[in-house]
Amino acid sequence: MNAIITEGLTKRYKDKTAVDSLNLSIDEGELFALLGVNGAGKTTTIRMLTCLSTPSAGHAKVFGHDVMAEPDEVKRLVGISTQDTAVAENLTVYENLKFMAGVYMSEEKGKEAEKSISDRIENIIKMFNLDEVRNKKAKTLSGGWKRKLSIAMALIGEPKILFLDEPTLGLDVLARRELWKIIEDLKSKVTIILTTHYMEEAEALADRIAVMISGKIVEIGTMDELEERTGKKGLEEVFVEIAGRN
Amino acid sequence: MNRTLVFAKRNIIEMSRDMLSYIFCIAFPIVMLLIMTLVNESIPAESGMTIFRIDNLAGGVVIFGQTFVMLFTALSVSKDRSGSFLIRLFATPMKSGNFTNGYILPMVAIAVVQSLITFVVAFIISLVVSYDLSPAGLIAAMIAIIPSAIMFTAIGLIFGTLFNQNAAPGLCSIIISLGSFLGAIWFDAESTGGVLLKICRCLPFIYCTKAARAAISLDFSMDAFVIPELIVLGTATILTVIAIAVFRTRMKADLS
Ligand SMILES: Nc1ncnc2c1ncn2[C@@H]1O[C@H](COP(=O)(O)OP(=O)(O)O)[C@@H](O)[C@H]1O
Ligand SMILES: [Mg+2]
Numbered sequence: 001m002n003a004i005i006t007e008g009l010t011k012r013y014k015d016k017t018a019v020d021s022l023n024l025s026i027d028e029g030e031l032f033a034l035l036g037v038n039g040a041g042k043t044t045t046i047r048m049l050t051c052l053s054t055p056s057a058g059h060a061k062v063f064g065h066d067v068m069a070e071p072d073e074v075k076r077l078v079g080i081s082t083q084d085t086a087v088a089e090n091l092t093v094y095e096n097l098k099f100m101a102g103v104y105m106s107e108e109k110g111k112e113a114e115k116s117i118s119d120r121i122e123n124i125i126k127m128f129n130l131d132e133v134r135n136k137k138a139k140t141l142s143g144g145w146k147r148k149l150s151i152a153m154a155l156i157g158e159p160k161i162l163f164l165d166e167p168t169l170g171l172d173v174l175a176r177r178e179l180w181k182i183i184e185d186l187k188s189k190v191t192i193i194l195t196t197h198y199m200e201e202a203e204a205l206a207d208r209i210a211v212m213i214s215g216k217i218v219e220i221g222t223m224d225e226l227e228e229r230t231g232k233k234g235l236e237e238v239f240v241e242i243a244g245r246n
Numbered sequence: 247m248n249r250t251l252v253f254a255k256r257n258i259i260e261m262s263r264d265m266l267s268y269i270f271c272i273a274f275p276i277v278m279l280l281i282m283t284l285v286n287e288s289i290p291a292e293s294g295m296t297i298f299r300i301d302n303l304a305g306g307v308v309i310f311g312q313t314f315v316m317l318f319t320a321l322s323v324s325k326d327r328s329g330s331f332l333i334r335l336f337a338t339p340m341k342s343g344n345f346t347n348g349y350i351l352p353m354v355a356i357a358v359v360q361s362l363i364t365f366v367v368a369f370i371i372s373l374v375v376s377y378d379l380s381p382a383g384l385i386a387a388m389i390a391i392i393p394s395a396i397m398f399t400a401i402g403l404i405f406g407t408l409f410n411q412n413a414a415p416g417l418c419s420i421i422i423s424l425g426s427f428l429g430a431i432w433f434d435a436e437s438t439g440g441v442l443l444k445i446c447r448c449l450p451f452i453y454c455t456k457a458a459r460a461a462i463s464l465d466f467s468m469d470a471f472v473i474p475e476l477i478v479l480g481t482a483t484i485l486t487v488i489a490i491a492v493f494r495t496r497m498k499a500d501l502s
Contacts, residue, residue: 050337086330090263102252
């Protein structure tokens with residue numbers, strides 16, 4: 001099944017077209033990377049797909065639900081880790097996770113629900129190795145820990161699609177590598193749309209890569225396909241070649 | 247309702263870990279009670295000035311304390327709005343009502359706790375200075391001040407939604423000064439009279455203190471309590487409706 005389909009998806013600001021007629025189709029279970037420099041329109045695309053921004057034209061469907069007509073359904077299916085880390089600063093790691101779990105699971109009540117919430121939190125803590133900081137306030141965490149928490153919070157509602165907007169932006173090499181590993185482990189469990197301007201990140205993680213320039217997707221395909229089409233080796237060379245043509 | 251409580255709980259925890267909330271919401275009212283009681287002790291009895299007598303003082307300080315609850319609401323909301331935390335919550339099933347109620351409920355609860363502490367201290371002071379302060383009046387006042395707590399919280403929510411982290415506290419300080427002056431917290435507007443009293447009567451603040459003071463002295467007459475309380479209740483309702491509408495409109499704009 002298609003996790004995401006867009007047709008002519010466009011976002012215009014006053015004097016600027018941030019996203020220009022995007023036609024995309026992303027399969028369930030895929031890890032899809034949107035690659036582009038700053039200002040290419042990656043965040044705007046993600047915002048439209050998560051009901052955080054209304055498209056100016058075109059359509060987008062998330063597991064068959066239109067982002068404009070059925071926002072409530074879409075919101076239940078997506079988890080987003082925004083470009084800037086978004087956590088409640090004075091809450092501990094555990095409290096942040098519990099808070100988000102409450103937001104998603106507030107309809108479920110009783111002992112069983114409580115058990116399943118706490119099981120979920122424990123699983124996520126294990127997956128992200130958050131145990132040693134579980135009782136630390138978010139504001140005391142380093143950038144890497146905070147980012148991990150922010151992503152963990154996006155997963156606690158068990159979304160079918162996880163949006164990661166520049167997940168490793170501003171992290172040091174070790175924190176980045178650790179996050180890559182976590183993302184690889186997540187691959188089998190959830191459809192992931194990831195944006196990045198790091199070539200090596202897209203190359204290391206993505207099943208398919210879309211190269212975005214000035215709001216348009218100018219190339220899309222697997223790494224092999226992109227190399228074949230451009231006749232270059234390695235994503236950096238491929239990207240330079242594509243950017244040069246556009 | 248449930249998401250509202252989840253969000254309200256988060257707001258309470260955030261505030262309970264901020265030292266400033268204790269200083270402004272609890273320590274400050276207590277300090278004002280003590281200082282003004284000392285001032286009152288040095289006012290000669292012949293002057294007939296009763297504004298700082300513990301019964302009047304308690305009613306004034308409790309409203310003064312609520313103006314800081316307003317400041318705190320504005321700070322929390324504008325801080326949330328400046329970061330990505332609210333944005334990420336906008337992508338969850340939370341609705342605008344969950345946010346506004348989740349902000350208002352804990353603040354009103356804090357105002358009630360604040361009034362409890364203020365009145366306990368006021369009662370102790372009344373024993374020390376041997377003034378007869380009725381515990382029943384203090385309990386009645388704790389209920390009577392809930393509408394004004396809602397009113398100040400609504401003002402804070404409006405400022406916090408419309409203005410950023412730098413502007414919102416400044417605007418709140420204006421309301422704090424205006425409220426404590428034109429609310430006749432530190433002077434007796436009725437006996438001052440004149441234009442000043444007319445201005446006071448055009449704003450809701452004086453009715454907050456009037457109703458609180460009347461409740462403390464167990465005077466539930468029309469003029470002293472019922473009418474002021476109804477005015478505060480009406481203002482609180484209108485401002486709450488406005489605050490909710492403003493937040494909803496802003497949230498829509500953020501998502502446009
Ligand atoms: N709210 C906005 N108002 C006006 N212009 C915007 C707004 N958001 C983004 N833009 C513009 O749209 C373009 C794409 O931005 P963005 O999607 O954030 O790019 P990226 O995430 O790829 O760095 C940029 O030129 C940016 O300045
Ligand atoms: Mg971006």
